[in-house]
Amino acid sequence: MKIYNTLSRNVENFKPLKEGLVTIYTCGPTVYNYVHIGNLRTFIFYDLVKRAFKLNNYKVKHVMNITDVDDKTIRKSMESHVSLKEYTELYTKYFMEDLQKLNIEMDTKFTNATDNIDEMQKIIVKLLKEGYAYEAEDGIYFNVSKFKDYGKLSGMKVNGSYSRIKNDEYDKENASDFALWKYWDENDGNVYWEGKLKKGRPGWHIECSAMSMKYLGKTIDVHCGAVDLIFPHHENEIAQSESYSKQKFVDYWLHGEHLLVNGQKMSKSLGNFYTLRDLEKQGFNPLSFRLMVIDSNYRNKLDFTFENLKKYEKLLAKIDLSVKAFNKTEKYDETEDSYSRIQTKKVVDSELQAFKEAVNNDLNTHEALQNFFALLDLADEKTKKGKVDNKEFSYLSNAISKMNEFLGVYVDYEIPKEIIDLAEEREKERKEKKFAEADLLREKINEKGYFIADLPNTFVITKRYLE
Ligand SMILES: [Zn+2]
The missing domain is CATH 1.10.10 (Arc Repressor Mutant, subunit A)
Incomplete structure (x- = not known):
C-alpha cells in the first residue's frame, strides 16, 4: 500500500510497526458547535484511511480525541449559562449523529480531553523537569528552541527567538512557544484542574500527544488531520511528544485537503457555511456528500456546490436501485460454464483488482469509484434481461459488496x-x-x-x- 507521508513529502510504501496491525490517531472535533461540511470531509477521509487498511487485511486500532475544553468551549458554555460538561456533551452527541449518518465506522476509541488530564500533567511535569518547558506568569510553556527538530513536519523555519502564545488560535506564520498548561483566570469561570500543577487547564496541543501515547503507545503508525493542522498543531505535537518520550512520535503523517464552497473558503460572514443538517434540510441524503468526497482525492481541494451535490444524489439513487434490483432479479442455474459466465468472472476479477490497486495507490478513490460503477453497470445489464445465472450473480454481488466495504456508499434499510x-x-x-x-x-x-x-x-x- 502506497501513501503520501507529509513528513518525507513523498509517496511511501506503508510498513506497520507490528505486522498485521495499524495504530491510527486522528485529531477530533472541538465540540463548541455543529461541525461544518469542511470538517466532515476530513472525518470521511479518516474513515477511508481506516477502511483502506482493512481492505489490506490489517487490524486497525483507532483513537480520536474529543476536545471538550479550550478557549471556545469555555466561552460558549459561559455565554449559554450551562456547565462546560453539559455544553460539550450536547455537541458531542450531534457530532456522533453526523458520523453515523455519513456511514463512518464507529469502531473507534473516542476519548474526551477532560478525561485525560492526569496524563497531560504527567507529561508537562517531565518536560518542566528536563528543561523543555518553563513557567511564565500565566502558565507553563514549551520552549521551542529546546527541540532541535522543530519544523521537520511543516518546513517552518525557526530562528531562535520566539514570542509566547497563550491562545488556542495560533499564529500560522511564525513559530512560538506555546502553552502546555494555562493558569486559571476569571475568564475560565469554574473550569480548572489542580493535581500535580497549579490551578489551570491544558493547552490544546498537549491533549493529542497525551491521548495518542496513552492509548496507542509512544510511537504509532499513522496520524491524520486536515492540512491546516500541520502547523502549528502537529509540529507542536511532535515537539512535546518526542521531547517527552525520546522516541519518534509518528511514522506516517497523513493530511486531507480543504473543502471550498463555490470556490471560496467557507465562512459564516460569506454566508456559505453549511452543516450536514443544512444539506438534509434541502432534501439531500447525507451519503450523497460522502460520495462527493470519495469522488475527489483527499490531497486535492474539493469545491462544494449544491449543483454538484445533486449529481451525487442521483448517483446515490442509482447505486441503491441497481443493488436492490439486481438482488431481486430471478436466478437460474446454467448447466455448465457458459461464455457469459466466463466473461462475467473475467470482468469482475479485473475490476476488483483495479479497484484495490487504485485504493492502494495513495487512496485514489476517484479511480476506485469508476470500477465500482463498472460492476453496477454490468449488474444493470443482467437485471434488464430479467434473469441471471446464480454463479454470475454471486461473482458480481460479492465483488460489489467487497468494494462497498471500503466505499460505504450503499447502506441497506427497512421498507415499512x-x-x-x-x-x-x-x-x-x-x-x-x-x-x-x-x-x-x-x-x-x-x-x-x-x-x-x-x-x-x-x-x-x-x-x-x-x-
Ligand atoms: Zn490533534
Missing part, C-alpha cells in the same frame, strides 16, 4: 410494511391493466418518501432521492 402493501396493490392494478389506478398508488408511495421502479417480472422499492 405500509409501503410494501401499497406497492403490491399497485402491481395488482398494473397486471390488470388499470394503469390510472396504478399511477395514483405510485404517487401515494412517492409522497410517503419512497420510489418504485418496475423490473421485467417484478418491482423494487427504494427511498426517494432528490431529483
Whole structure:
C-alpha cells in the first residue's frame, strides 16, 4: 500500500510497526458547535484511511480525541449559562449523529480531553523537569528552541527567538512557544484542574500527544488531520511528544485537503457555511456528500456546490436501485460454464483488482469509484434481461459488496410494511391493466418518501432521492 507521508513529502510504501496491525490517531472535533461540511470531509477521509487498511487485511486500532475544553468551549458554555460538561456533551452527541449518518465506522476509541488530564500533567511535569518547558506568569510553556527538530513536519523555519502564545488560535506564520498548561483566570469561570500543577487547564496541543501515547503507545503508525493542522498543531505535537518520550512520535503523517464552497473558503460572514443538517434540510441524503468526497482525492481541494451535490444524489439513487434490483432479479442455474459466465468472472476479477490497486495507490478513490460503477453497470445489464445465472450473480454481488466495504456508499434499510402493501396493490392494478389506478398508488408511495421502479417480472422499492 502506497501513501503520501507529509513528513518525507513523498509517496511511501506503508510498513506497520507490528505486522498485521495499524495504530491510527486522528485529531477530533472541538465540540463548541455543529461541525461544518469542511470538517466532515476530513472525518470521511479518516474513515477511508481506516477502511483502506482493512481492505489490506490489517487490524486497525483507532483513537480520536474529543476536545471538550479550550478557549471556545469555555466561552460558549459561559455565554449559554450551562456547565462546560453539559455544553460539550450536547455537541458531542450531534457530532456522533453526523458520523453515523455519513456511514463512518464507529469502531473507534473516542476519548474526551477532560478525561485525560492526569496524563497531560504527567507529561508537562517531565518536560518542566528536563528543561523543555518553563513557567511564565500565566502558565507553563514549551520552549521551542529546546527541540532541535522543530519544523521537520511543516518546513517552518525557526530562528531562535520566539514570542509566547497563550491562545488556542495560533499564529500560522511564525513559530512560538506555546502553552502546555494555562493558569486559571476569571475568564475560565469554574473550569480548572489542580493535581500535580497549579490551578489551570491544558493547552490544546498537549491533549493529542497525551491521548495518542496513552492509548496507542509512544510511537504509532499513522496520524491524520486536515492540512491546516500541520502547523502549528502537529509540529507542536511532535515537539512535546518526542521531547517527552525520546522516541519518534509518528511514522506516517497523513493530511486531507480543504473543502471550498463555490470556490471560496467557507465562512459564516460569506454566508456559505453549511452543516450536514443544512444539506438534509434541502432534501439531500447525507451519503450523497460522502460520495462527493470519495469522488475527489483527499490531497486535492474539493469545491462544494449544491449543483454538484445533486449529481451525487442521483448517483446515490442509482447505486441503491441497481443493488436492490439486481438482488431481486430471478436466478437460474446454467448447466455448465457458459461464455457469459466466463466473461462475467473475467470482468469482475479485473475490476476488483483495479479497484484495490487504485485504493492502494495513495487512496485514489476517484479511480476506485469508476470500477465500482463498472460492476453496477454490468449488474444493470443482467437485471434488464430479467434473469441471471446464480454463479454470475454471486461473482458480481460479492465483488460489489467487497468494494462497498471500503466505499460505504450503499447502506441497506427497512421498507415499512405500509409501503410494501401499497406497492403490491399497485402491481395488482398494473397486471390488470388499470394503469390510472396504478399511477395514483405510485404517487401515494412517492409522497410517503419512497420510489418504485418496475423490473421485467417484478418491482423494487427504494427511498426517494432528490431529483
Ligand atoms: Zn490533534
